[in-house]
């Protein structure tokens with residue numbers, strides 16, 4: 001652990017940790033969209049800008065940098081809000097809202113930073129091309145169902161060749177991390193649909209309470225990756241906990 005200064009306050013932080021995460025852990029808010037602690041930050045949205053002053057060759061230098069992928073280093077002094085930072089965040093938000101005028105979170109931030117959100121009609125795209133869904137699918141789920149497709153104006157995220165996904169297991173992790181909530185998950189009695197990826201999956205329901213447990217493909221994936229018992233796989237977490245609690249009580253452990 002080392003001492004760093006954020007907004008004039010000395011903070012104990014883990015060397016090498018994400019500067020953004022350190023600030024958030026200490027109750028200091030920095031606007032961000034593409035950061036998620038489960039995956040490596042690669043600074044796609046550029047919203048989490050801060051000013052960092054660090055010593056280099058005996059001289060102090062200040063630079064504007066994204067904080068999610070900037071490591072905590074000894075002796076750094078960080079400013080999270082200044083005229084310069086706000087101007088730069090405003091520029092970033094102008095680009096983001098032009099790309100995704102329908103994204104509610106982007107519109108809220110744009111309004112907060114004085115971007116004329118009314119100039120952009122609420123229509124069209126919600127995806128800011130941050131790539132978080134691609135990273136989570138690949139690095140957390142180990143699936144690789146998604147990637148960037150197209151170029152320039154046509155750039156998008158999707159399945160290979162924008163086709164029906166063969167790889168997707170319907171875990172919905174991509175939807176849960178998407179900062180603009182533009183990945184819809186539609187659960188019916190028997191199916192889970194992710195229209196953005198053109199994927200439809202069969203849902204397995206808990207054999208005790210009937211609640212949706214996961215998709216068939218997700219359970220098969222878990223069987224392969226964590227060797228989960230068949231019996232455990234067909235019961236939802238709540239019923240599983242109750243079952244184990246009753247078992248422990250019957251055996252006199254509680």
Ligand code: SF4
Nearest residue numbers: 137168169171172174
């Ligand atoms: S739902 Fe499909 S695309 Fe989304 S993270 Fe899971 S496997 Fe990947």
Ligand code: SF4
Nearest residue numbers: 127128130131133178
């Ligand atoms: S769908 Fe969501 S998570 Fe994926 S790139 Fe677009 S905004 Fe980011």
Ligand code: FES
Nearest residue numbers: 032043045046068
């Ligand atoms: S949150 Fe840091 S660049 Fe997006």
